Amino acid sequence: xxxxxxxxTGVWRHRQARDLGDRAYLAYTLVLAALVVGAPIxxxxxxxxxxxxxxxxxxSSAAGTIAGTVVLGIWAAALxxxxxxxxxxxxxxxxxxxxxxxxxxxxxxxxxxxxxxAVVVVVGGGIAVFIGLAxxxxxxxxxxxxxxxxxxxxxxxxxxxxxxLIGESFPRVAGALAVVLLLLAVAxxxxxxxxxxxxxxxxxxGPVVAADVVLLVLAVAGLxxxxxxxxxxxxxxxxxxxxxxxxxxxxAVSLDFTSVAESYQALPTVxxxxxxxxxxARLGLVFVVRDLVGAVRTPARLATGVVTVAGAGAFxxxxxxAPAGGFLLGALAAVLLYTGVGAFSRGLHHAAQVTTDLPxxxxxxxxxxxxxxxxxxGATLLLTxxxxxxxxxxxxxxxxxxxxWGGIALPIVVVAAHLSNALRGPAPLxxxxxxxxxxxxxxxxxxxxxxxDAPVLAVLAGVAVSAGAAGIGGFxxxxxxxxxxxLVRWSRRxxx
Numbered sequence: 019x020x021x022x023x024x025x026x027t028g029v030w031r032h033r034q035a036r037d038l039g040d041r042a043y044l045a046y047t048l049v050l051a052a053l054v055v056g057a058p059i060x061x062x063x064x065x066x067x068x069x070x071x072x073x074x075x076x077x078s079s080a081a082g083t084i085a086g087t088v089v090l091g092i093w094a095a096a097l098x099x100x101x102x103x104x105x106x107x108x109x110x111x112x113x114x115x116x117x118x119x120x121x122x123x124x125x126x127x128x129x130x131x132x133x134x135x136a137v138v139v140v141v142g143g144g145i146a147v148f149i150g151l152a153x154x155x156x157x158x159x160x161x162x163x164x165x166x167x168x169x170x171x172x173x174x175x176x177x178x179x180x181x182x183l184i185g186e187s188f189p190r191v192a193g194a195l196a197v198v199l200l201l202l203a204v205a206x207x208x209x210x211x212x213x214x215x216x217x218x219x220x221x222x223x224g225p226v227v228a229a230d231v232v233l234l235v236l237a238v239a240g241l242x243x244x245x246x247x248x249x250x251x252x253x254x255x256x257x258x259x260x261x262x263x264x265x266x267x268x269x270a271v272s273l274d275f276t277s278v279a280e281s282y283q284a285l286p287t288v289x290x291x292x293x294x295x296x297x298x299a300r301l302g303l304v305f306v307v308r309d310l311v312g313a314v315r316t317p318a319r320l321a322t323g324v325v326t327v328a329g330a331g332a333f334x335x336x337x338x339x340a341p342a343g344g345f346l347l348g349a350l351a352a353v354l355l356y357t358g359v360g361a362f363s364r365g366l367h368h369a370a371q372v373t374t375d376l377p378x379x380x381x382x383x384x385x386x387x388x389x390x391x392x393x394x395x396g397a398t399l400l401l402t403x404x405x406x407x408x409x410x411x412x413x414x415x416x417x418x419x420x421x422x423w424g425g426i427a428l429p430i431v432v433v434a435a436h437l438s439n440a441l442r443g444p445a446p447l448x449x450x451x452x453x454x455x456x457x458x459x460x461x462x463x464x465x466x467x468x469x470x471d472a473p474v475l476a477v478l479a480g481v482a483v484s485a486g487a488a489g490i491g492g493f494x495x496x497x498x499x500x501x502x503x504x505l506v507r508w509s510r511r512x513x514x
Contacts, residue, residue: 020125023116030112060148067152075340076149077158082219084340084347087203089174089218091329094199096178097192098322100185102282103259105134106251113260117253124245131183131244138175146171150220159220166230167220173233174218180240180247186255187247193321200325204332207413273469276439279360286315301381305389309365313393316361323361327398330355331405334424337484338410338417348424348484349477355402355432356476363394363436370440373511383511391433398429424483427493431479434500439472441507475500 066072075081106127108116116126150164159167185192217229262281269277313320333351337344369390373383381389403425410421449465467474479496482489 020121022119023121023125026116027112030109064148064152067149068156073153073156073158076153080339082221083206084336085219086217087206087336088347090199090203090206091333092174092178093181094196094203096181097185097196097199098325100182100187101189101192101318101322103263104186104251104255105131105179105182106186106248106256107259107263110257110260110264113256117256123248123251127248127251128245131179131248134182135176135179138179139172140175142175142178143168143172146220153220163221170218170229170233173230173237176237177233177240180237180244183244183247186259187250189255189318193318197325200329200332204409207332207335207409273445273465275469276442283364284316284319288315288317301385302389302392305365306392309362309390309393312364313362319361323358324401326354326358327361327401328405330358330428331402331407331425332409334402334406334421334428334483335409335413335417338420338424338486339414344484345481348480348482350480351402351484352428352432352476352480353473355398355428355480356435356473359394359398359429359432359436362397363433365390366394366433366437367440370437373441387437391437394433394436395430398433399426402429420486423486428479428483431493431497431500432476434497434504435472435476435479438475438500438503438507441504441511442472443507443511445469471503475503 067076106123108127108130117123147164147168150159150167153159154161154164181192181195184195217232265281266278269275269281313323330351333347333354337347337351340347366387369386373387403422406421406425407418410418445465445468449461449468451461453461475496479493482493482496485492
């Protein structure tokens with residue numbers, strides 16, 4: 019960091035300097051969260067994967083193929099996320115001041131990218147070490163194989179950060195590369211090539227030298243290109259991402275995660291001359307056309323939504339064929355579906371917002387929500403369900419009945435979760451009231467769960483669906499809870 023940059027950032031940091039007490043409290047909070055939340059979760063996962071059934075499944079070739087597919091999916095996700103929020107992000111005023119100077123981008127944002135890279139590398143290597151030690155404790159892999167797997171996990175993290183930066187520097191190229199990676203992931207599942215899986219998974223035969231060399235070359239080449247990529251980020255991208263991130267943080271602090279998502283809504287870029295309202299004798303057709311035209315006017319968001327929703331179907335297939343850890347893949351499928359359906363549900367959110375006012379066009383509130391739910395429900399059923407069934411028929415024909423069930427049930431629940439989230443309204447006053455107990459005040463945790471109930475229920479539904487017939491009871495329980503939330507929020511919508 020140059021002296022001029024250090025002086026400028028020093029002035030900025032001293033505006034809101036944290037004293038020793040604030041830093042100690044932050045450290046205390048992180049340690050407490052790790053002990054109270056992280057340790058039990060880690061212990062549960064360790065006990066789960068060190069069972070005889072899970073460990074033998076994790077040591078199989080199928081686990082390696084799934085791991086390779088997941089890594090390609092992570093890289094594709096990094097490319098897409100970088101289009102909206104890359105690693106080179108700073109507060110808006112700092113971005114304005116520094117980008118207006120003669121300092122180069124590589125000098126201004128290098129430390130932020132390196133920090134992001136360090137975090138991702140630690141996470142990637144840590145997950146690899148955790149899995150490797152679990153298998154090594156059972157004698158399924160050797161110590162050199164565990165160290166080799168940890169190295170590859172760190173290198174995968176480095177490549178992911180480079181993909182993240184490419185998404186910020188070249189958004190259009192990143193979108194195309196993401197599609198290519200996703201197609202490769204699907205092809206790997208269809209072909210089920212044995213060599214493909216071993217590059218991203220721990221090997222019982224010892225270190226995988228070829229994979230180490232390839233990943234090392236990709237990581238080194240990516241790190242060497244980081245300064246060039248930073249210099250290619252334009253002012254408009256840096257300013258927009260800084261402003262959006264600043265607004266998102268402000269809303270996240272107040273637990274308004276709906277507004278966080280809306281801060282990243284794409285603006286219409288094409289189709290402004292296309293009539294969004296067409297005359298028709300069928301009211302449902304009018305709203306379907308309106309929602310489709312609205313989605314087409316943001317083509318980049320629509321394309322990302324299509325890829326993400328279809329990717330959820332692919333992960334449902336992975337969850338059905340995975341020898342172990344299917345619940346994690348089912349949860350990831352639900353996350354992708356919940357995220358991607360937003361590209362089709364803008365009309366549904368608008369309808370939920372106006373239900374507290376006089377009926378629009380003489381259409382009742384219930385009917386308005388019903389006709390606006392046609393597009394998101396139809397799109398998710400077609401993309402997620404269709405992808406799951408077609409891909410499952412090729413990869414695992416025996417799992418098609420389970421995939422038909424999951425490809426229909428999960429999209430419906432996820433769309434309902436979006437509707438419940440849109441009808442939430444402001445937080446009830448009792449959530450703001452402290453409730454001291456022997457184990458502390460649980461209200462902060464309850465407020466977070468209240469704010470994130472929709473994605474949490476969607477993830478639970480994905481976990482239940484991945485379990486097949488054994489998860490039907492859990493899925494019904496999730497659907498009942500979601501139905502109660504919808505009923506209560508619908509009855510109280512006029513109180514907002």
